[in-house]
Amino acid sequence: xxxxxxxxxxxxxCLMLVFYVITDGFDLGVGILSLFSREEKERDQIFLSxxxxxxxxETWLVVLGGAxxxxxxxxxxxxxEQLYVPVMALIASLIARGAAIEFRHAAGRRRGWDIxxxxxxxxxxxxxxxxxxxxxxxxxxxxxxxGFTALCxxxxxxxxxxxxxxxxIKKTHDxxxxxxxxxxxxxxxxxxxxxxxxxxxxxxxxxxxxxxxMQPGVFPLLAALAGLAAFxxxxxxxxxxIQSSQGPFRGAILLxxxxxxxxxxxxxxxxxxxxxxxxxxxxxxxxxxxxxxxIAVVFPVMIGYNLYQYHVFRGRVDLSx
Amino acid sequence: MHEAxxxxxxxxxxxTAIFHILWPILTISLSxxxxxxxxxxLRRGEVIYYHHVRYWSKLLILNFAVGVVSGIPMEFQFGTxxxxxxxxxxxxxxxxxxFEGAMAFMLEAGFIGVMLWGWGKVPRKVHLFAxxxxxxxxxxSAFWIMVANSWMQTPAGIAVENGKVVVTSYVDAIFNPxxxxxxxxxxxxxxxxxxxxxxxxSAWHLYRRRHAPFFARSFKIALITLAVxxxxxxxxxxxxxxxxxxxxxxxGAAIExxxxxxxxxxxxxxxxxxxxxxxxxxxDWSLELPGMLSILATHDVHGKxxxxxxxxxxxxxxxxxxxxxxxxxxxxxxxxxxxxxxxxAWGLKRARGRLEALLAQRKLLLAWxxxxxxxxxxxxxxxxxxxVGRQPWSVYGLLRTRDAASSVAAGAIWSSSAMxxxxxxxxxxxxxxxxxxxxxxxxxxxxxxxx
Numbered sequence: 017x018x019x020x021x022x023x024x025x026x027x028x029x030c031l032m033l034v035f036y037v038i039t040d041g042f043d044l045g046v047g048i049l050s051l052f053s054r055e056e057k058e059r060d061q062i063f064l065s066x067x068x069x070x071x072x073x074e075t076w077l078v079v080l081g082g083a084x085x086x087x088x089x090x091x092x093x094x095x096x097e098q099l100y101v102p103v104m105a106l107i108a109s110l111i112a113r114g115a116a117i118e119f120r121h122a123a124g125r126r127r128g129w130d131i132x133x134x135x136x137x138x139x140x141x142x143x144x145x146x147x148x149x150x151x152x153x154x155x156x157x158x159x160x161x162x163g164f165t166a167l168c169x170x171x172x173x174x175x176x177x178x179x180x181x182x183x184x185i186k187k188t189h190d191x192x193x194x195x196x197x198x199x200x201x202x203x204x205x206x207x208x209x210x211x212x213x214x215x216x217x218x219x220x221x222x223x224x225x226x227x228x229x230m231q232p233g234v235f236p237l238l239a240a241l242a243g244l245a246a247f248x249x250x251x252x253x254x255x256x257x258i259q260s261s262q263g264p265f266r267g268a269i270l271l272x273x274x275x276x277x278x279x280x281x282x283x284x285x286x287x288x289x290x291x292x293x294x295x296x297x298x299x300x301x302x303x304x305x306x307x308x309x310x311i312a313v314v315f316p317v318m319i320g321y322n323l324y325q326y327h328v329f330r331g332r333v334d335l336s337x
Numbered sequence: 338m339h340e341a342x343x344x345x346x347x348x349x350x351x352x353t354a355i356f357h358i359l360w361p362i363l364t365i366s367l368s369x370x371x372x373x374x375x376x377x378x379l380r381r382g383e384v385i386y387y388h389h390v391r392y393w394s395k396l397l398i399l400n401f402a403v404g405v406v407s408g409i410p411m412e413f414q415f416g417t418x419x420x421x422x423x424x425x426x427x428x429x430x431x432x433x434x435x436f437e438g439a440m441a442f443m444l445e446a447g448f449i450g451v452m453l454w455g456w457g458k459v460p461r462k463v464h465l466f467a468x469x470x471x472x473x474x475x476x477x478s479a480f481w482i483m484v485a486n487s488w489m490q491t492p493a494g495i496a497v498e499n500g501k502v503v504v505t506s507y508v509d510a511i512f513n514p515x516x517x518x519x520x521x522x523x524x525x526x527x528x529x530x531x532x533x534x535x536x537x538x539s540a541w542h543l544y545r546r547r548h549a550p551f552f553a554r555s556f557k558i559a560l561i562t563l564a565v566x567x568x569x570x571x572x573x574x575x576x577x578x579x580x581x582x583x584x585x586x587x588x589g590a591a592i593e594x595x596x597x598x599x600x601x602x603x604x605x606x607x608x609x610x611x612x613x614x615x616x617x618x619x620x621d622w623s624l625e626l627p628g629m630l631s632i633l634a635t636h637d638v639h640g641k642x643x644x645x646x647x648x649x650x651x652x653x654x655x656x657x658x659x660x661x662x663x664x665x666x667x668x669x670x671x672x673x674x675x676x677x678x679x680x681x682a683w684g685l686k687r688a689r690g691r692l693e694a695l696l697a698q699r700k701l702l703l704a705w706x707x708x709x710x711x712x713x714x715x716x717x718x719x720x721x722x723x724x725v726g727r728q729p730w731s732v733y734g735l736l737r738t739r740d741a742a743s744s745v746a747a748g749a750i751w752s753s754s755a756m757x758x759x760x761x762x763x764x765x766x767x768x769x770x771x772x773x774x775x776x777x778x779x780x781x782x783x784x785x786x787x788x
Contacts, residue, residue, distance in 0.1 A: 067450070067454060068450030068451070068453070068454045068455075069450060071405060071446040071449060071450070072443065072446035072447045072450065074446075075438070075442045075443050075446040075447075076443075078409070078412050078438045078442055079435070079438040079439050079442070079443060081412050081413060081416075081438070082412065082431070082434045082435035082436070082437065082438035082439065083435045083438075083439075084431075085415065085416065085423060085427055085430070085431030085434055085435060086427065086428070086431035086432035086433075086434065086435040087431070087435075089423055089424055089426075089427020089428060089431050089501075090424055090427070092415075092416045092423055092427065092431065093416050093420035093421075093423035093424045093427065093743075094420070095416070096413060096415075096416025096417040096420065096423070096743075097416065097417060097420040097743040097744070097745060100417050100743075100745050100749050100753075101749060103413060103416075103417055104417065104749075104752075104753040104756070107409050107410050107413060108756055108760070110406065110409050111406040111407070111409060111410075111760050111764075112760075114402065114405055114406040114409075115402060115403065115406050115763075115764055115767065118398065118399070118401075118402030119399075119402065119767050119771060121398075122399065122771040122774065122775075123771070299427065299428045299431070299432075300428055300503055300504070302503075302504055303428040303429070303432055303504055306432065306504070306507055307432045307435060307436070310435075310436050310439070310440075311435070311436075311439055314439050314440050314443075315439070318439060318443045318444075318447065321444075321447040321448065321470075322443075322447055324447075324451075325447055325448075325450050325451060328450075328451055328455055328458055328459055329450070329454070329458070
């Protein structure tokens with residue numbers, strides 16, 4: 017029973033992480049890309065496309081943090097304590113961009129707030145990459161983990177930019193769509209490059225490359241996921257080619273799903289490879305069961321009104337505002 | 338090194354919490370006020386209510402933004418700076434904060450977009466529903482936070498096994514002894530804040546005779562509500578005090594500068610003003626009313642009130658003068674606002690709500706403008722009483738604060754604290770710049786969009 021609950025919570029947290037990475041991923045990516053936009057009218061479109069959803073998107077991170085604190089308190093405590101600097105830098109970036117996007121609406125001169133938003137978004141993506149890299153490398157020091165972590169930061173930035181660019185393709189107008197197509201190709205190549213090198217480097221980490229990947233059934237599963245990721249990347253390029261408005265974003269989401277599923281499979285049954293297993297970090301059955309009851313009731317409702325919000329603001333942004 | 342990190346983490350938590358709480362108290366109440374206005378608009382069809390919705394929503398969003406961003410560190414610093422606390426309490430506090438995120442933050446965030454940007458895109462009733470969900474979300478957030486905090490004051494429903502909290506009864510843990518008063522006292526304090534802000538800003542416009550009929554409406558509605566809420570808060574505050582004396586005698590003794598337990602059959606004296614001295618374990622000076630404290634603290638003429646000298650030195654809270662005066666400022670403001678609200682409401686009733694009579698009361702209007710900071714000061718003082726008064730414990734009687742801290746280098750905490758200070762200054766300046774602009778621009782009288 018305890019093991020089922022532990023695995024259920026790991027699964028639920030993976031789901032929350034996927035929601036977070038895809039939803040806040042695209043608005044962080046949109047923020048990163050806004051740095052490349054020189055015209056205020058164009059940036060108005062960019063901000064209009066995420067103004068109503070960024071807050072809910074970011075809230076998935078807070079929900080994830082709360083879930084981890086409750087279900088795996090030892091992991092929450094250890095990770096936050098040991099990753100003090102990147103977590104604080106992440107918080108700083110999120111504060112900066114959150115304040116900037118709300119204040120820009122009230123401001124007369126917006127350029128300054130827009131730059132703060134862009135840099136905050138870039139910083140948040142980089143910090144998340146660093147946190148991811150540190151977790152995968154088991155919080156080990158050394159040159160190899162440093163390089164891996166730096167590349168992770170680059171990969172996350174490129175991945176978010178890909179989500180952001182494909183989102184802008186379906187939400188904005190005219191030249192911005194053209195520019196976003198170009199940004200899609202560049203970020204897709206960067207993301208794929210980073211992912212390939214990171215995968216190769218993972219072989220060097222014994223906990224992942226030797227122990228986990230060599231377990232029966234794991235490697236074929238990962239190979240299938242890699243194939244899916246390659247297909248998703250090709251689909252993004254194909255739908256760009258046929259000038260589809262929805263296709264590139266869908267392809268980018270599929271790419272993220274495949275990558276994060278691969279990550280989850282590679283790490284399981286640990287939370288920090290070789291350092292902290294799910295079983296060591298988990299709460300008692302009573303806590304996990306009670307929390308699961310509460311979350312299971314609100315989870316579908318949360319998804320429901322989030323979808324409703326996307327439904328209300330569907331279609332390309334309204335320029336008459 | 339640990340000592341330095343501990344003090345810095347405590348200072349950082351105090352600073353982030355003191356800054357953060359300024360914003361949600363207005364979000365909770367102002368969103369409820371906007372919801373009321375929107376409901377009145379739908380019910381009565383008078384467009385003035387729609388204009389009120391739009392007007393106050395602009396202040397709400399500025400305030401909401403600072404509340405959201407200043408709340409992010411709160412969620413994560415339990416782990417970054419208080420890993421010991423997280424490990425010890427995670428099975429309960431983590432669970433409760435998880436509920437808060439999923440039930441409250443997401444509800445607010447999921448509907449604030451529709452509330453702000455959905456005009457003309459969704460039917461009016463759906464818009465009202467979105468506003469109501471934002472208001473409900475902020476109240477649910479206050480509920481879970483006060484559940485968690487009350488449990489830290491009066492932990493219940495748990496056992497300690499292998500150095501960590503194990504929940505034995507969720508009902509007992511959630512409905513812990515301090516929970517009912519904690520939730521209601523804080524919620525009413527938030528309500529008072531928003532109402533005083535609406536009254537104060539309306540009074541400012543009335544004082545300058547700008548849009549008088551418009552602001553007379555919000556002035557009256559908020560004032561009549563406050564005339565009910567503020568006296569109720571005094572009663573809840575009093576009951577909450579009795580509970581503190583019963584469950585946390587050290588905190589009770591600290592806020593009243595009370596050193597010696599009264600003998601059975603006698604009544605404890607109450608100091609109106611004093612200067613507590615922890616080193617000498619007595620008050621340097623005091624102005625006492627004989628026998629009053631037993632009545633105040635226990636509602637019984639000869640009720641026993643534990644004096645600080647009967648509490649071991651290592652379990653006594655620090656900063657006694659701070660606690661003593663923070664409590665007096667909070668209670669004083671509570672009484673003052675209740676009296677002023679009732680008095681003003683009485684005057685309005687006698688003048689039968691005539692606008693001219695209200696506009697003629699220049700000094701009263703100005704007094705209400707000057708009242709705007711008071712509920713904020715009261716809330717901060719109340720939190721100082723609650724949190725500093727619980728020291729040296731993080732979880733009362735179970736976990737000492739020094740055992741709750743992370744082992745993070747002092748330099749890292751210094752840097753993050755400096756970063757937060759810089760952010761807070763920028764957020765303050767930006768908020769007041771935009772709020773001033775909003776105040777100057779006054780209401781916009783546009784026709785409602787049709788969906």
